[in-house]
Amino acid sequence: MIIQDQPSQRRARRALPAWALGAVVAVYILAVLNRGLWTELHAALAASQGIQGFWGLSVTVCCRLVGNLVLTLALVMWPRIGKALLALLIVISAASAFYADTFGVRLNEEIIQSIFETQRAEAMAMITTGSVTWIALFGVLPAVLVLLVPVRFMPVWRSLSWRAVIVLVAAALMLVPPMLMGRTYVYFERNHRTMYEVFNPYAALSGTFHYLQRDVFRRKRVMVPIGTDATLPPTDASVAPRKRVxxxxxxxxxxxxxxxxxxxxxxxxxxxxxxxxxxxxxxxxxxxxxxxxxxxxxxxxxxxxxxxxxxxxxxxxxxxxxxxxxxxxxxxxxxxxxxxxxxxxxxxxxxxxxxxxxxxxxxxxxxxxxxxxxxxxxxxxxxxxxxxxxxxxxxxxxxxxxxxxxxxxxxxxxxxxxxxxxxxxxxxxxxxxxxxxxxxxxxxxxxxxxxxxxxxxxxxxxxxxxxxxxxxxxxxxxxxxxxxxxxxxxxxxxxxxxxxxxxxxxxxxxxxxxxxxxxxxxxxxxxxxxxxxxxxxxxxxxxxxxxxxx
Structure with missing residues (x-):
C-alpha cells in the first residue's frame, strides 16, 4: 500500500523521495535562516576556547542543534500534510530570522505572548516594505517551491520503520554527545541557553507551545482574593472632607x-x-x-x-x-x-x-x-x-x-x-x-x-x-x-x-x-x-x- 495518489509510474519515478525533500529543507533552514544562531554560537564557542575538550564541545553543540531540526522535520513529514507543514516551517523561520537579525529580537515566551496579544495597529507597524520583501524572498518563495515539488512516500510500514530510525538517530545526536561531554557541556548550555531563542524554527515553536500551555490551555485557576481586610482610615467628622485623587x-x-x-x-x-x-x-x-x-x-x-x-x-x-x-x-x-x-x-x-x-x-x-x-x-x-x-x-x-x-x-x-x-x-x-x-x-x-x-x-x-x-x-x-x-x-x-x-x-x-x-x-x-x-x-x-x- 502506497500513501500517495500517483497518476502514473513515470510521474512517481520523477518524484523526489520525501526524505530528500526534508533534507534539502533542513539544509536551507540551517544555512540561510539561522545566520543569527551561527553568529551567536561562534561568539559563544570563541569565548570557550580555553576549556578542556573544546573541539568535542563544538561538535556536541552542533550535533544537538542539527538533531533538533532533523527530529522536528521527521515528525512533520507525513503524506498529504508533510509538504504543507514544511512550507509553514520555512515561512515561520524566515519571519523569525528577519526580526531576530534585524532588531535583535529573541523569540522567548514573553515575545510570543506579545505577538499573540498585540493590538492590530501595533502589529501593522511591524509589517514594513523591508520585512515583506525579505520574508517573501526567503520564506514564501521557497515554501511555494516545496509545495510544487512532486514527492513520493514509502509504503506505510516501511515509512514507519525508516521514520523510527531517523527519530532515533536525531535523538542520539541530541543526547549522546552531551552525555559524553558531561559537565563541560552542562556549563556551556547553562551559560548560553539564550542561543535557542534565535534558533529557527525551534524558538517560535517552543515559545508558542509554552505560551499556549501556560496561558491558553491551562486550567483556569479559581480567583484568590487578597487583602480582604483592607480598609481606609476614618475621616475626621469635625473637618469638612476634601476630595482626594x-x-x-x-x-x-x-x-x-x-x-x-x-x-x-x-x-x-x-x-x-x-x-x-x-x-x-x-x-x-x-x-x-x-x-x-x-x-x-x-x-x-x-x-x-x-x-x-x-x-x-x-x-x-x-x-x-x-x-x-x-x-x-x-x-x-x-x-x-x-x-x-x-x-x-x-x-x-x-x-x-x-x-x-x-x-x-x-x-x-x-x-x-x-x-x-x-x-x-x-x-x-x-x-x-x-x-x-x-x-x-x-x-x-x-x-x-x-x-x-x-x-x-x-x-x-x-x-x-x-x-x-x-x-x-x-x-x-x-x-x-x-x-x-x-x-x-x-x-x-x-x-x-x-x-x-x-x-x-x-x-x-x-x-x-x-x-x-x-x-x-x-x-x-x-x-x-x-x-x-x-x-x-x-x-x-x-x-x-x-x-x-x-x-x-x-x-x-x-x-x-x-x-x-x-x-x-x-x-x-x-x-x-x-x-x-x-x-x-x-x-x-x-x-x-x-x-x-x-
Whole structure:
C-alpha cells in the first residue's frame, strides 16, 4: 500500500523521495535562516576556547542543534500534510530570522505572548516594505517551491520503520554527545541557553507551545482574593472632607537613559522639571515586556518571586483598593491592561475616533486627556485613575507624537529603524519622551486647576528600550541578559500643595529617598500607601512614601 495518489509510474519515478525533500529543507533552514544562531554560537564557542575538550564541545553543540531540526522535520513529514507543514516551517523561520537579525529580537515566551496579544495597529507597524520583501524572498518563495515539488512516500510500514530510525538517530545526536561531554557541556548550555531563542524554527515553536500551555490551555485557576481586610482610615467628622485623587500614569517603553531629569543632555522633561516632580533616578522594571511588567508591578509579588499564572489568579493592587472603598478607573491607549483591570471599571480608547487625535494608525496619548476634568469630576473620593499611555512604543517612534513635538531632528521617519542612523533613531525616540512629558504636564495642570482637591500623580514606565546599542533594537530580552536600557526606567511623583499639607507629606524626605534603589516591586505598596490603606498585605518597607508622611 502506497500513501500517495500517483497518476502514473513515470510521474512517481520523477518524484523526489520525501526524505530528500526534508533534507534539502533542513539544509536551507540551517544555512540561510539561522545566520543569527551561527553568529551567536561562534561568539559563544570563541569565548570557550580555553576549556578542556573544546573541539568535542563544538561538535556536541552542533550535533544537538542539527538533531533538533532533523527530529522536528521527521515528525512533520507525513503524506498529504508533510509538504504543507514544511512550507509553514520555512515561512515561520524566515519571519523569525528577519526580526531576530534585524532588531535583535529573541523569540522567548514573553515575545510570543506579545505577538499573540498585540493590538492590530501595533502589529501593522511591524509589517514594513523591508520585512515583506525579505520574508517573501526567503520564506514564501521557497515554501511555494516545496509545495510544487512532486514527492513520493514509502509504503506505510516501511515509512514507519525508516521514520523510527531517523527519530532515533536525531535523538542520539541530541543526547549522546552531551552525555559524553558531561559537565563541560552542562556549563556551556547553562551559560548560553539564550542561543535557542534565535534558533529557527525551534524558538517560535517552543515559545508558542509554552505560551499556549501556560496561558491558553491551562486550567483556569479559581480567583484568590487578597487583602480582604483592607480598609481606609476614618475621616475626621469635625473637618469638612476634601476630595482626594491619585492619577497613576503607566508609561510604555520609556528608558531612564533619555530623561533629562536623569541627567540626559537633551531637555526631554521640561514640564516635569517646572512642576517640581520628584524623580527616582535608580528605578528598575520587573520585566522587559509589557506582558510581564504590567501584571508584575500591580501584584504583591516581587520580581524575584513573580509567577504570571499565580498573579493572574490573585487580586492585585486595583482590586484591594476597590475593595477598601477607593473609586478605581483604568483608561487605556496601549496594548490593554493584561487582565490587571479585569475587575474594575475601565475603557479602551485605542480605537477611539477623536478628531485631531486619532487616525487609521490609532490615537496619540492626548486622547486620554480630552475629557479628563469631566472624568475626575465623576469619580467619588478617594479616587485612583490609571492612564495607560502608548508612550514610546516602537519601532514607529515617529507616529507617537504630533508634529508640534518633532523637536529633535533629523529623526527616523520609518518603522524600519535599522535603516536609520543611530542619531536619527534616538532623535525620534527623544521626541516621544518629550511628548510623554507633555502628557504628564497636562495631567498636573488639570489637577492644579482644582485647588479644592488633594491630588497626586505618579508615573513609571513598564520597561525600557534598545535603540541599536550592541545591534539590539526594541525590548523583550531575557532579564538576566537584557541590557540596562531595557530595564532602567523613569519613575516620578508630583503632589499638590493641598495633598502635602493635609497628609503631612514631607517632600524633603522624599527628595532624599529619590536617589535610593526603587523598582516596580514598590508600586503595589505605594498605591496602598497613597490612601493610607490598612491591610495585612501592606508592607511599609516597600512603600516609597513610608516614613515621609506626618
Amino acid at each position: 491619585v492619577v497613576l500614569v503607566v508609561g510604555e517603553t520609556a528608558r531612564a537613559e533619555n530623561q533629562s531629569l536623569q541627567g540626559y543632555a537633551r531637555d526631554t522633561n521640561p514640564e516635569m522639571k517646572r512642576a517640581g516632580a520628584i524623580y527616582f533616578s535608580d528605578a528598575w522594571s520587573c520585566g522587559t515586556a509589557t506582558t510581564v511588567s504590567v501584571p508584575c508591578m500591580f501584584s504583591d509579588m516581587t520580581r524575584a518571586k513573580f509567577d504570571k499564572p499565580v498573579a493572574k489568579s490573585h487580586w492585585n493592587a486595583l482590586d484591594v483598593l476597590q475593595h477598601a472603598g477607593v473609586d478605581v478607573f483604568w483608561r487605556d491607549n496601549d496594548e490593554g491592561c493584561k487582565d490587571v483591570c479585569a475587575r474594575v471599571p475601565n475603557d479602551d480608547l485605542t480605537n477611539a475616533r477623536v478628531a485631531g487625535l486619532c487616525d487609521a494608525d490609532g490615537c496619540v496619548d492626548e486622547v486620554l486627556l480630552a475629557d479628563l476634568p469631566e472624568r475626575l469630576a465623576k469619580m467619588r473620593s478617594p479616587a485612583l485613575l490609571v492612564l495607560h499611555i502608548k508612550g514610546s512604543h516602537g519601532p514607529s517612534y515617529f507616529q507617537r507624537y504630533p508634529s508640534a513635538f518633532n523637536v529633535f531632528k533629523p529623526g527616523c521617519e520609518t518603522a524600519e529603524v535599522q535603516t536609520c542612523t543611530y542619531a536619527q533613531t534616538v532623535a525620534s525616540y527623544d521626541n516621544t519622551i518629550l511628548y510623554t512629558d507633555h502628557i504628564l504636564g497636562r495631567v498636573v495642570d488639570t489637577l492644579k486647576a482644582a485647588p479644592d482637591i488633594d491630588s497626586a500623580m505618579m508615573y513609571l514606565s513598564d520597561h525600557g528600550e534598545s535603540l541599536g546599542e550592541h545591534d539590539i533594537y526594541l525590548h523583550g530580552a531575557d532579564w538576566d541578559t537584557a541590557p540596562t536600557q531595557q530595564k532602567h526606567i523613569p519613575m516620578l511623583m508630583w503632589f499638590s500643595p493641598g495633598w502635602v499639607s493635609d497628609t503631612g507629606m514631607r517632600l524633603e524626605c522624599l527628595n532624599q529617598r529619590r536617589v535610593q534603589p526603587a523598582s516596580q516591586d514598590n508600586l503595589f505598596h505605594t498605591l496602598l500607601g497613597f490612601f493610607g490603606t490598612r491591610t495585612s498585605v501592606y508592607k511599609p518597607e516597600l512603600d516609597l512614601l513610608s516614613g515621609c508622611r506626618g
